[in-house]
Structure formats: C-alpha cells, structure tokens
Amino acid sequence: DQQVKQNSPSLSVQEGRISILNCDYTNSMFDYFLWYKKYPAEGPTFLISISSIKDKNEDGRFTVFLNKSAKHLSLHIVPSQPGDSAVYFCAARSGSTLGRLYFGRGTQLTVWP
C-alpha cells in the first residue's frame, strides 16, 4: 500500500537552475510531511518539513509547498548545486499512528555543472 508516491525516479538539472521534486499521497489523515536527503551508503538526513495547516515552508534554498486539496507536495531547490545530487525521499506522518513515517520510493536528483 504505497500511500506516498514519488512518480519520478530521477531528475537531472543544471547547476544554478531550479529543481522541483514532486510527491503525491493518498491518506487524508496525514498531518505532517517531511523531506529527507540521502547519499549512497548513508542514512537519510532531514531536510525540511511542513505541517498540514500550512501551505509553504521555506528554509534557505529549500521550499516545500503543500496542496492539500490535490494531496500533493513539492520541494523546490533554488539555485541547485552539484552537492545537492542525492536521492530525495518524501515522507508523511499520520496523527493516528504517531511515530510511523510513510516514505515514497525516492527521486534521484543529479545536478550537473
């Protein structure tokens, strides 16, 4: 039961441009969303999050947008840098099952010079 979906397995962007990573979810009970970044052979690193009561959260070059009616969120990285090349995971939490995160399958972002 893939409740969090990242339909693009990969994304390639030129350095300096905007990277937009997308995520869709099916469970209307999700109340908190997170993005994690993962390098090979390392654990996921928390990047940015957003509560369902908001529609935007910004932290430096990273902005997450939430569209609850469409059950869609996106992560914008601008400007993109080669060091941003990694796998990005979207995750969600349900208020009814605190503690458990539901992850998408990830999007491999490659930023080329």
Place this chain on the structure above:
Amino acid sequence: NAGVMQNPRHLVRRRGQEARLRCSPMKGHSHVYWYRQLPEEGLKFMVYLQKENIIDESGMPKERFSAEFPKEGPSILRIQQVVRGDSAAYFCASSANRGNTEAFFGQGTRLTVV
C-alpha cells in the same frame, strides 16, 4: 545523522543464521524506530519502540523478526533463520518526542544473506 549509531555497518550471514542489528539513539532520545529499505524501494516502517516498550510493531514480519529497547543499552533488531529476502539496508532512527517530527537516522546496517 550525527549521534544515532548503528553497528555493524555491514553484516553477512548464511541462510539459517541469526542476525543482530544494534542501534544507539541520540543522547536524550528515548524513541527508536526501525526501517528497512529493499533495493529500488523506499524505507518501510518496521517497529517503533520506547524504552522497554514496543509501541507499534505493525510493520514487522510476524515470524523470525523481533525488536527490543532495554532500559540500558542499545536497541536490538533480531532476525532469526535469515533468508535471502532479508537482504536489505536496515535503518534506525531516534527522536526526543512521540510525534517523530524530527527523527534522526543512523547510517544503516547493510545485511547480506548468502
């Protein structure tokens, strides 16, 4: 990832053997979560523990898998009689609160069953 320690980083077991994966949470964190990542997949929740208690084990296979988080010492994920399908990366995360709004992950244990 700083602070959540998992060991070993790599573990090779023959079919039928037992695998023990350890996780020491960040200092001050009493909530531990185990996830498994199969090749080309996202992380799948397995179990959520708080000191000496299993809070949610709904993602844990019913047989051969067990987890504990004793009062003293690390959390242990135990897999008995391993099979090839258990080969995966196992990640542990910890948080200071039950809401898991900021869970920090360890570097994972890569289990290979031969």
